[in-house]
Amino acid sequence: MSKGHVGDDIDLGRGDLSVRISRRGAAVTAATFRGKPFLVSTGGQDGTFASFPMVPFGNRVEGNAMTFGGRNYAFQRNYHDPLYLHGDGWISLWELEESSSEHAQLRFWRDADRISPYAYLTRQEIRLSGNRLALTLSVENRGEAVLPFGLGQHPFFTRTPETRLTIAADRFWSERPDHLPDVPGPVPAKFDFTSGALLPWQWMNNAFEGWNGRAAIAWPELGIQATLEADDALNRFMLYMRLDRTDFFCLEPMSHLPNGHHLPDFGGLKPLEPGEALLGKVTIDLSALPVQPEGR
Template sequence: MSQKRAGDEIELRHGDLAVRVSRAGAAVTAATYRGTPFLVAAGGPDGAMANFAMVPFGNRVEGNRMSFAGRDYAFLPNTSDPLYRHGDGWLGFWELEEASPAHALFCFSRPADKVSPYAYLTRQEIRLTGDTLALTLSVENRGQTALPFGLGQHPFFVRTPETRLAIAAERYWNERPDHLPEKAGPVPDEFDFRSGKLLPQKWMNNAFEGWNGRAAIAWPELGIQAALEAEGALDRFMLYVPVDRSDFFCLEPMSHLPNGHHLADFGGLAPLSPGEVIAGKMTILMSGLPVQSEVR
């Protein structure tokens, strides 16, 4: 597990954007636009991450085991959760390969071990351009055999009472008690954000498919809005709305479904031979909104 050390964080700035990034997990730890936070530090092993990379895949593996190409593989829990969760990148200490006032490039590699059978090299580039925060993540299979790989981003967006989300999907997966997906079906009305609406005042931890890679978030009280786009392998997403905290929600672009190792076609996980790579990019374009006036 990574441990934060003095000097691990650097600050990136460009125009109205300011972002802090850490070598611990190649994580964003703070992000503001015109001085107003739009990501909140609420995740990671010590709760200090506002966005982290999920690699070599995201979410959980049922039973901490999988079978692929006629072989069985096992995982060990990597956090207090009983199931191996979110890969290893968010728990590792990344090397800083390049840095400038508006961008940073990190890399992280690990061998296969008893915790995970995956050996890989991953890179995360964080770049500010105009009013856009861009995160580009890639992973290369450095093992001896092919395995199903995936990746994703896990941002923790600020949540206010009037936060509105607009995003469209064709299919929705309901959630089992163990937080794994159960079955796919039509998107329920309460989770249908095609026309944009307030976030639900209830627990939500669901995967969605049939996404065009675009979303819009508006914070009327804060006078800001975000246009999110996902490219490359990131063609699915998770929505997480907790009930024990009301200050954040997560919209997670992913290349695959949770527990893809146990789903048909590996839930979108990409079988990579040694040396093969997959990549995905998430951009968040910030802009202003008229500040919502208080009704008296």
């Protein structure tokens, strides 16, 4: 990729790592390491996003309504899904505040309206350092009342037949037919990636809790691997896999559970006073996959 930016696109590069960003959604639209794509451009409204920020919270709100602080609030659908989905940032045009060959910072703000009662200012910084991609997302409550906020990143990782995921969690949430979390319980054996495992070939759209913020992904066919780390604010994650698309999977670090507005303790959503902010950072470190000795 060439470095610089034209129109809505910003190209970043450092050594073996290249990333393209769009002002639309503050999204990563392409990411390669040593010429190999480790993210797939398939998400977003037009199918070009390889990773996007979720703000002022991620996933859905049951019934497009919530009650907080003794007041009732309503949402309207913001996408083809019947429920308000993934916040506003991913479907909006952001302002580019700063950029260089190795980083970009964008911001977006909105007032409350009929679509959502949230008024806020959010910033996303994408920075390359060595072979590391860092995504730092913040949100500040610009409304007049306390509301529960959350953050998340929604990367679409490349999936090959031999892709191995290593990640550990203490609790697993089953999924309802409306794609909201159902009941918590122990992690099923087929979804236990504590010691590293191949990804299952089945539908999956589940939340996990009790995560230490670390994960590893290996792509033997590509000869590369990634180490993902999320800070303490992003202590939950979603795994999303489809049956009709076997070329990607989503590992989504989040500060809260889907539908947290209707769960005990708001599912990890953080009530923010006017002027108060929340920040979360995710890093993805890329490296060559060590060559295994013959016969192993």
